[in-house]
Amino acid sequence: MGIIRIGHININAIDIEVAKKYYTKVMDMRITHEDEDGKVYLKCWDEWDKYSVILTPNDKAGMNNIAYKVAKDSDLDDLKTKLKNYGVDVREKMEGDIPFCGRALEFNLPSGHEMILYAQKEFIGKDVGVTNPEPWPDGLTGVGAHWLDHALLMCELNPEAGINKVAENTKLCEEVFDMKLAEQVMVGPNGDVQLATWLSAGNTPHDIAFVGGPEMGLHHFAFFLDDWADILKAADVLSKNDVKVDVTPQRHGITRGNTIYFFDPSGNRNETFAGLGYLVQPDMPTVTWTEDKLWKGIFYHTNQPVESFTNVYT
Ligand SMILES: [Fe+2]
Structure with missing residues (x-):
């Protein structure tokens, strides 16, 4: 089955406190983790995995990498072989190298963009749960981004x-x-x-x-x-x-x-x-x-x- 969806994007934040306020108040994401090195991890209310955006402190804007989730662990083996046969240099990541994720593949697209493929990320759950869920959670203050x-x-x-x-x-x-x-x-x-x-x-x-x-x-x-x-x-x-x-x-x-x-x-x-x-x-x-x-x-x-x-x- 292979890739199922975008998993997360790692972007730069020039002022991390200002960025945190924007992504929580305006986009309605919530912070699920903060690294010792200042990285901030956020998820939307309608997402179930640990995070979909990583804010990395930096002095300029831009993307560090983009990650896609695959359906199952064995897809990573299949995709590693396919990427290598295609001539792509694949860097294998161990469980935890990508925070809260299982093993992963890292490589660069022909354009140079760094891409990550992973099959597992820590599960948190939707803010509305899965048992008789309300259509949206209480406490939204901004645009209420779903995912x-x-x-x-x-x-x-x-x-x-x-x-x-x-x-x-x-x-x-x-x-x-x-x-x-x-x-x-x-x-x-x-x-x-x-x-x-x-x-x-x-x-x-x-x-x-x-x-x-x-x-x-x-x-x-x-x-x-x-x-x-x-x-x-x-x-x-x-x-x-x-x-x-x-x-x-x-x-x-x-x-x-x-x-x-x-x-x-x-x-x-x-x-x-x-x-x-x-x-x-x-x-x-x-x-x-x-x-x-x-x-x-x-x-x-x-x-x-x-x-x-x-x-x-x-
Ligand atoms: Fe678009």
Whole structure:
């Protein structure tokens, strides 16, 4: 079965106390552990594993690594073999090397991003439990993020130099991880340059996405909300808390999701993403967006470029 979902993301926090306040009060995550070296581990109320975000004190924003959970321990053996056969240098981690996780595989995607695969993480449980649960817990003060949903990674793209790390990452995810290419943006004079891709490990429109740019980085990571009403309320919460908003509530053409983009206090872009526009099935044909409809795909209502959205990332 292999990869089942995004497990956690390790990001930098310039001021750890400010970041803690933001992720707890505004995003409604709760702190489940703090390391002696200052790292902070947080989970959303609708998640059951120990954490989905690690805040690492640093003097600049950005992502340190991204982790995906696989269904069972033996998947790690299968994936290690597949990655090695694919030519990927895999570093094996012992139980506990990744805090509160079992053994793991660490490697770099062709784009350079560090990725971790693990099968086990300490279980805490949803805040509403599993016996006659209420639909949401008491005490939410912010957007009420359900769970870490996906991330979008910026990958080096320079067609003139023959460099397309979007295409390389995508090929690896399809061939090694059996991910489904749900949507893609094709550009260039012949429409044959893969500018962006959205890949699904299950049946949601994407678990990871890649977009081409001048250099690698983190574009955003997203938290799931139920619906459009929650997106509107989230925008109110962001404004109440003077959060720097990048893009106000919108619908994506690509994935059909409802969205807001904004920045955490360190400058890492966050998204609240609502709605399952469609279910991905193994035989679903890949959706392709052409260069002339690129911005309609990204922001369906405005259909206009947003310069910061493509130029600003960590
Ligand atoms: Fe997203």
